Each structure stands twice: as structure tokens, then as C-alpha cells.
Amino acid sequence: MQNHHVSLNDLPREGKDFVVDDPAVWEDPIREFRMECRISSPLAARVHILPAGEGWLVRGTLAGEVVLPCSRCAEDAAVNLDIHFEDMAFLPEHDAGESDGAGEAQGWVTLVRGVPMLDLAAVCWEELALALPPIPLCAPRCKGLCSRCGTNLNENTCACPAETGDPRMAALRGVVLRKTGHS
Ligand SMILES: [Zn+2]
Ligand SMILES: [Zn+2]
Incomplete structure (x- = not known):
């Protein structure tokens, strides 16, 4: 897999756009977690990272198609993805205790020799995992x-x-x- 870590110190004030379309970003964890999930149409994410207060606003889209086994008949259930996401990323030591934690992702930012680095691959994987339906169906009336x-x-x-x-x-x-x- 390519390196998908972004240095958050180098971001311009107005933020920056990134495109992630390396299949390994999704295929590696699918294999690692032994998920019955197949990518049937290439996945691509567009991510905008914007410095915001004590953290960074991570906003973007994820599009493509995956196939899961239908939970009723086990045949292919295609899941078309066209999602928008918006989360806040913080430094590892950020105290999330004061907020309600909704929409906040921890673990995306690590300090490498004092430089905060955002793991774009982790962002893109997590957004896919969240978008998968808990009960996939090949057809609504399966x-x-x-x-x-x-x-x-x-x-x-x-x-x-x-x-x-x-x-x-x-x-x-x-x-x-x-x-x-x-x-
Ligand atoms: Zn029968
Ligand atoms: Zn079915």
C-alpha cells in the first residue's frame, strides 16, 4: 500500500483536498478482517482536511460499489456507495471528555517525530465500514x-x-x- 499519511503541519489555512483511489486501502483490511465483502466497482474517496480549532475537520465523499452476501439467501447483494462524511480529528492526547464525542474520530492522528500525521487510509477504511448495511439484501423482497x-x-x-x-x-x-x- 502507498503511504497515505498526511502531515497536518503543512496544511494551508483554507485546507487541502486529497484523492484516495488505491484499492489496497480497502482490500487490505477486508482481507485482514476476513470480511465477506468484494469490491465490484472501484472505490474512490475525496477528502478535504481543514484546520479547525484544536483539531482538523475531515470532510469528504466515498463512491463505488461493493458486494456482500445477502443475509437471507447468501447470493450477491450489491451495495452502491455514494456517501458524504464529516468528522473531527484530534491529536492523540486530545481530551474528548468535554464534548459528547459524536462524530469525533480518535486514532487517525499520530505524532511522528513531533509532527501530527493523519492516516488517510484509516479514514477511508472507517468510512466504508460505517457505510456497509448491517443486513444486506440482494433485493428488498428477497x-x-x-x-x-x-x-x-x-x-x-x-x-x-x-x-x-x-x-x-x-x-x-x-x-x-x-x-x-x-x-
Ligand atoms: Zn423447502
Ligand atoms: Zn437474497
Whole structure:
């Protein structure tokens, strides 16, 4: 991976723009965390860093597309990304106790021989991780897999009895079946 550390001492007063499109910024942590996430359309981030008070305002966009497994049927679920983000970055020793901490990122800035350096790769990775849906779906109406035979109900039907949709009822039916089987 290229070096994506930016010296915050060299920033002009009006701030500076950076473009991050090195795939390793996202691919390396995806591999490291063994995430089931594939980049299907190149990711690119534009980041503007602006000195602001005791820290730096980190503002930008992230665009591209990733594919996650659908949480119902495990087929590909494409996630189109076109996000805007805005966070404050502070020196490592900054005391965040006085504020509510919302929108503040810690750990992005490190001191290298006394010079504060912002890790742009960490910013871009974190923004992707935050943008991923907790329950990815291949389609809003994905029917998922049959809980009995595993058939993908988007593609096929199966002969299993219709589910009530309530897993507690399914468990109850199992109990009743076992009882009759042993009596
Ligand atoms: Zn699905
Ligand atoms: Zn079935």
C-alpha cells in the first residue's frame, strides 16, 4: 500500500483536498478482517482536511460499489456507495471528555517525530465500514432460503409445508411431532 499519511503541519489555512483511489486501502483490511465483502466497482474517496480549532475537520465523499452476501439467501447483494462524511480529528492526547464525542474520530492522528500525521487510509477504511448495511439484501423482497430444505425461494419453489414465518411456531411443531412419535 502507498503511504497515505498526511502531515497536518503543512496544511494551508483554507485546507487541502486529497484523492484516495488505491484499492489496497480497502482490500487490505477486508482481507485482514476476513470480511465477506468484494469490491465490484472501484472505490474512490475525496477528502478535504481543514484546520479547525484544536483539531482538523475531515470532510469528504466515498463512491463505488461493493458486494456482500445477502443475509437471507447468501447470493450477491450489491451495495452502491455514494456517501458524504464529516468528522473531527484530534491529536492523540486530545481530551474528548468535554464534548459528547459524536462524530469525533480518535486514532487517525499520530505524532511522528513531533509532527501530527493523519492516516488517510484509516479514514477511508472507517468510512466504508460505517457505510456497509448491517443486513444486506440482494433485493428488498428477497424470499430467502427454505428453512427446511434450503431451496432458494427466489428461484424455485419447494414441496415443504408453508412456514408460518414465526420460528417459535416451527419449534413448537417439532416438539409435537416428537411426542406423537414416541407414544
Ligand atoms: Zn437474497
Ligand atoms: Zn423447502
